[in-house]
Amino acid sequence: MTAVSLEGRPIAESIYAGIEAEVRARVAAGGPRPHLATVLVGDDPASDIYVRMKQRNCERVGISTSDHRLSAKATTEEVVALVGRLNASDEISAILVQMPMPAQVDAEAVVETMSPVKDVDGLHPFNAGRLALGEPVVKPCTPAGIMELLARYEVPLAGRRAVVVGRSNLVGKPVALLLLQAHATVTICHSRTTDLAAVCRQADVLVTAVGKTFYIEPDWVKPGAAVIDVGVSRLDGMVVGDVAGGVDEVAGWLTPNPGGVGPMTRAMLVSNTYDAEVRRRR
């Protein structure tokens, strides 16, 4: 079997085109331009690249951005104060706080300070709670992107067995909740799961968000399963995923990595920013 490649890039492009048209119409009708404020604490080069990419993706569809930076020595109080100012600004539709932050900053305190309405990644306890109740308002970008990818390729979910490897608040838990909402029967695995291979082999839909190079072997995959490779790691300077070579011969669908989940995550950030602007004007 050679898996159908779940290509994120063309779907992301169609999402950008749709949002661009909506932004143009909204602004032409006299509405305010949606605006994303990004917050970067410290000088991590990878985070700097991620933030710039997010700003560029917004600007290409007509969403304006502002760049807010604090030094690597910033205190929790300083980051909280900045987020408070961004909450209060009427020009700002949505706020992205780039993670991870330096260790001395209490990330939970910062997330809880954010206005739930402006929380573009759905991390605030209000948004996480709504998702857990099956009534999401803002869906975290990567899980939302995965669900959109599965929907566009018409991968069946209702009644199917889904296994999610990884239980982070950013990826594992929210994608498991969204799969549950789509009526899959969901198992969440993590570093203490015993006989992970056997659990993975039961999956009709396998989502792996670990970050360990080529961790998921072909014989861990049920023939015909949909495999979503979220993991990002580096091998000889190249970006690679959690899924080992040969899985494409067993799976029915497989995300390329890069080119699958990453472009969908970035498109969802733009989509969430636009939605935040629409929602707060209702």
Ligand SMILES: NC(=O)c1ccc[n+]([C@@H]2O[C@H](COP(=O)([O-])OP(=O)(O)OC[C@H]3O[C@@H](n4cnc5c(N)ncnc54)[C@H](OP(=O)(O)O)[C@@H]3O)[C@@H](O)[C@H]2O)c1
């Ligand atoms: N493509 C994208 O757009 C995108 C977006 C977000 C994240 N990512 C990537 O996705 C990966 C996961 O991100 P994250 O933020 O969820 O990372 P994270 O917070 O580090 O979570 C990793 C998860 O993997 C689990 N894990 C670690 N070793 C394991 C093992 N040997 N067997 C089974 N599970 C294991 C951990 O279990 P414990 O909880 O037990 O420690 C944890 O739940 C990373 O590589 C990240 O770079 C990609």
